[in-house]
Amino acid sequence: MSTKAKLLKIYVGESMRYKGQPLYRALLFKLKDAGLAGVTVTRGVEGYGELKTVHTTRLLELSADLPMVIESVDAADKVNAVLPEISKMVERGLIFTADVAVHKWTK
Secondary structure (H helix, E strand, O other), X not given: OOEEEEEEEEEEEOOOEEOOEEHHHHHHXXXXXXXXXXXXXXXXOEEOXXXXXXXXXOHHHOOXXXXXXXXXXXXXXXXXXXXXXXHHHXXXXXXXEEEEEEXXXXX
């Protein structure tokens, strides 16, 4: 048996800032304050965005702006409630949601 939920996924650059702190960290705490069940921040090893500039951790091609992915899964109403605030915080990046079926959720 599965439970319906919503996946929130945000892509930003590692060097992006919000009120003096890394944007990914500000988003983590905004989602925590909004009561979302959990949040994971992942640092990409390579990627590119809308400007098509490749960012990488390769030693000879070191880039300072690696992709950061912030994701959370929770009830649709909780995710939808925080979206307007998140959208204001992310000036450049990608925010999307998707309906998901949660098959196991332990506490």
